[in-house]
């Protein structure tokens with residue numbers, strides 16, 4: 001299965017969190033499960049992602065939620081409308097991002113993010129995401145993603 005971010009054409013692939021063309025980026029790769037209507041990604045923070053020794057920096061966790069939500073929005077919208085992202089890449093940007101840090105996230109283990117679309121309406125998708133360190137749910141996020149059809153920031 002191909003990661004959702006790998007469907008982005010090159011001009012959209014420079015994002016710090018998930019762009020495959022950003023050499024300094026996190027290169028997050030999100031996968032969509034059509035049966036479960038759920039997205040997943042995994043990321044293992046490095047020692048320089050420290051907040052307090054032994055624990056992951058919250059800004060990194062927000063970045064993971066952000067880019068996982070963006071890709072989840074594209075997949076959920078494509079799924080809802082029967083589109084093939086290979087032929088019709090969809091471009092979503094973050095309008096709003098809320099992150100709840102439920103407990104400290106240990107630095108070391110691989111983190112798994114799970115995403116679901118709570119609402120797909122017009123150009124807007126609302127995504128809920130959870131971050132797990134092993135069995136522990138440490139972060140819950142919610143993002144509003146808006147599809148842009150032309151240039152960004154114009």
Ligand SMILES: CCCCCCCCCC(=O)SCCNC(=O)CCNC(=O)[C@H](O)C(C)(C)COP(=O)(O)OP(=O)(O)OC[C@H]1O[C@@H](n2cnc3c(N)ncnc32)[C@H](O)[C@@H]1OP(=O)(O)O
Pocket residue numbers: 008012013015017018066067070091092093094095096121122123124144146148153
């Ligand atoms: C680029 C593709 C490759 C992947 C890149 C991954 C990116 C990773 C995530 C990012 O870091 S993106 C960078 C950070 N985000 C930005 O800089 C976005 C800056 N904001 C904008 O450009 C505009 O505000 C935006 C495109 C998000 C919305 O402006 P529009 O004029 O297109 O939206 P509009 O006002 O028509 O609203 C569309 C819907 O979104 C809703 N909406 C807009 N802004 C909202 C907001 N802030 N909070 C909640 N909902 C919001 C709005 O209510 C409405 O919902 P309804 O249809 O239900 O009425």
